[in-house]
Amino acid sequence: MLQLGLLSKTFQGFQTYLQGFIHLLYPHVCLQCANSNLSKSKVICDICESQLPYTHFSKMSTCPIDKIFWGRAQIQQANAILFFTKESIVQKIIFELKYKQNKKAGYLLGRLIAVDILSKYSENFFHYLVPIPISKKKLRKRGFNQCQIICEGIIDYGVKAVIFKGLQKIKNTITQTQKDRLQRSMQSGPLFELKNGARLRDMQIMIVDDVITTGSTLEAAYHCLKAANPSSISISTAAYTFA
Secondary structure, three states: HHHHHHHHHHHHHHHHHHHHHHHHHOOOOOOOOOOOOOOOOOOOOHHHOOOOEEOHHHHOOOOOHHHOOOOOOOOOOEEEEOOOOOHHHHHHHHHHHHHOHHHHHHHHHHHHHHHHHHOOOOOOOOOOOEEEOOHHHHHHHHHOHHHHHHHHHHHHHOOOOEOOEEEEEOOOOOOHOOOOOOOOOOOOOOOEOOOOOOHHHOOEEEEEEEOOOOHHHHHHHHHHHHHOOOEEEEEEEEEEEEO
């Protein structure tokens, strides 16, 4: 028994040492303030989360996202949760998700969207969440679609909807980050195709994207999904940028 106790203490000591060594090499700290007192499920601490640049668009009768689609698409509800600016904490979070494959960043953005949804609607208001798809090339490189991860975060937080994966990208385009505002608004040709669209008939759906600028990608998704005759189409994005 004494030997077992010594072995147990030795193993616990080794675990503590190993965890400390891993933390030294790959520190789990807040992306913004580097606070190490951070839950394993989070990428920023509670204080930094409370200081995020929230848009509060959902409290407006008409918000800037609504205006983007005037005369272009009949959107039921449109919203973006955070303001996106260069070298900001929001950019860090999205970069962490898209380029460092950190799904926890996506779950954070999904939770923020879910909080907004549940503050306005019943948990069953939307039947389907439709993530903006990415190209097969990007999917192979990243291993996942960041917008689908955001959708998973929305559902994990209590929005009882289903992720619809029938919207698929059919055209490879230069990444939006390499285009100016005019180029983003001048995309030609279909970007998406719809499979299993019959499931969306008479359903309330929400398109989910990470960042909205001109709205051209979301508009293309809207028109593709509209062909399935859903009862309504709404839009929610994690962030909004003027760039």
